[in-house]
Amino acid sequence: MKSIKTLIYSAATLFFFPGAFAQAAQVTGNVNNKTTGKPAAGDTVVLVEPQAGMAEVAHAIVDAKGHYALTRPSNNPELVKVTHQGADFFVEAPPSGPAANISVYDVAAKVDGVSIEADVLEIESDNGQLRIIERYFVHNTSMPPRTQWSARSFEIVLPDEAVVASAEAQRPSVGSLPTTLKLQPDGPKGHYAFNFPIQPDEGEKNTQFQISYSVPYNGKFTFRPQVSLPTQSVGVLLPKSMTFAAASGSIFQTIQQDPNIQTFVSKSAVPGKTLEFTISGTGSMPREDQGAANTGAPEASGTPGNLPGGGIGTPINTPDPLSKYKWWILGGLALVLATAAAFLLRKPEGASIASPTYDPAFAPAASAHASPASKNSALLSALKEELFSLESDKLTGAVTPAEYAEVKAALETVLKRALTKK
Numbered sequence: 001m002k003s004i005k006t007l008i009y010s011a012a013t014l015f016f017f018p019g020a021f022a023q024a025a026q027v028t029g030n031v032n033n034k035t036t037g038k039p040a041a042g043d044t045v046v047l048v049e050p051q052a053g054m055a056e057v058a059h060a061i062v063d064a065k066g067h068y069a070l071t072r073p074s075n076n077p078e079l080v081k082v083t084h085q086g087a088d089f090f091v092e093a094p095p096s097g098p099a100a101n102i103s104v105y106d107v108a109a110k111v112d113g114v115s116i117e118a119d120v121l122e123i124e125s126d127n128g129q130l131r132i133i134e135r136y137f138v139h140n141t142s143m144p145p146r147t148q149w150s151a152r153s154f155e156i157v158l159p160d161e162a163v164v165a166s167a168e169a170q171r172p173s174v175g176s177l178p179t180t181l182k183l184q185p186d187g188p189k190g191h192y193a194f195n196f197p198i199q200p201d202e203g204e205k206n207t208q209f210q211i212s213y214s215v216p217y218n219g220k221f222t223f224r225p226q227v228s229l230p231t232q233s234v235g236v237l238l239p240k241s242m243t244f245a246a247a248s249g250s251i252f253q254t255i256q257q258d259p260n261i262q263t264f265v266s267k268s269a270v271p272g273k274t275l276e277f278t279i280s281g282t283g284s285m286p287r288e289d290q291g292a293a294n295t296g297a298p299e300a301s302g303t304p305g306n307l308p309g310g311g312i313g314t315p316i317n318t319p320d321p322l323s324k325y326k327w328w329i330l331g332g333l334a335l336v337l338a339t340a341a342a343f344l345l346r347k348p349e350g351a352s353i354a355s356p357t358y359d360p361a362f363a364p365a366a367s368a369h370a371s372p373a374s375k376n377s378a379l380l381s382a383l384k385e386e387l388f389s390l391e392s393d394k395l396t397g398a399v400t401p402a403e404y405a406e407v408k409a410a411l412e413t414v415l416k417r418a419l420t421k422k
Contacts, residue, residue: 027070029091029099031062031082034200035106035144039066043104046081047072047093087149087197090176103173105200109150113142114198116231117206119269121223123238125282130217134158136209138198138229140172145200152186152193157226158213160190165212169196172205183211220280222247231269238262239283247276260286 027047031040045068047058057078058070070093072078078093084104091102117137124131136156140148158164168178179196186193198207215221225234236252238244240260246252255263269275 025072025096027058027072027078027080027093027100029068029080029101030066031068031084031102031104032066033084033106034103035146039064040082040084040104041066044083045070046083048079048081049074049076050079051076087147087199089199090171090173103202105145105147107147107149107197109148111140111142111146111148113140114148114229115139115141116227116229118233118235119225119227119231120235120237121225122285123236123242123279124285125217125242126214126284128217129214130221130279131214132162132212134211134213138207138209140198140200140207142200147197147199149197151184151195153196153198154194154209155186155228156192156194156209156211157228158190158192158211159215159221159223161215162190162213163215164192165214166210167194167212168210169194170208171197171199172202172207173199178210219282220278222276222278224274224276225269226274227269227271229271231271232267234266234269234275236264236277237285238264238279239285241283242279242281245278245280247278250275250277252277258286 031043031045032038033040040062041064043062045060045062046056047070048054048056057073060068060070062068062082070080072093075095077095080091080093080100080102082089082102082104085107087104087107089102089104091100093100115138117139118135120135120137122133122135134156136154138154142148154169164183167181167183169181170176170178181194181196183192184195185191194209196207196209227234236244238261240262242262244252244262244264246264246266250266251268252264252266255265264277266275
């Protein structure tokens, strides 16, 4: 068994990181402070190896011209981390070729221009409990651009009965990976805070948070979601077999999408005002071929008409709520890591406003329309990110040794299948 795992891991390394056995070289680049428009002279730059538990293997200081150079001690996949005013900024270190340039931003505990684009709850019942995955898509459009970061960078409110299973966050920078975090209690019961930087949007990407939790369930439960920032929309996704009822004064619009999923959207969420809705009945979110029944869905070609979608799985590619979101479920990976989150934001240009009966914000997945080759390529890319994330979680103690071994074995199994289909 050990030799098989070694073979799988070696094949994965060769596939994902073709330069893994190339000769060691320097990693160079420039660090620019986008708040001031000047080089980030004096910042610390570190080369880290995710496969070695995020071990720091080389250090440098940004010079007066914004340049840095790091010598790679090995040929392993690596990340470049720059620390600016206490906040960390990452970029993947290329095995060769282009420089690893990094943008940083000045940091403040609170900045103007931070808002919630969408707060999305996916709910299903499971043996006397409701399982919820709640996702926040947070904009930072501050001018000049600055990072909002403190011990309470982003505050949320969960039901008092909530038992948190996991929490993750992801930066907007290209190639960023989900980071497993520990939610910090923040005042009254059910109030929590993320100690995670909310960086300025980078193009079409924003900062994303995900919380997985459960609440006791006897067939009926009332949610009272609260938001801490100006919020464009709150969405609720349910299995078709469950019932949704909005309380008086809480306005939710029904969005007709996948016949197996119900979608309800409210645009009336504001800080200090509590929405309220009640869930009853039982049911599970679909996990495979979620878009197969939606024969009218266009192909996943990157155009504004795409219909990627939800499901208590692993959504990816998630732009603007209510009119511009594109959600794509990686079905194979969701079977292995149903609670893992790996979001990559992508907002199409020129997207039009949705009609009351149709909204791509919470549409079913369109992965059924993609070619087998493109599906496999996406799966391999996601597996690469999960391998990085898993090693990081091991270092920080976010997973137990038993959990690490179990997830690693599952990833290797999916990886083996994906490589045989490549």
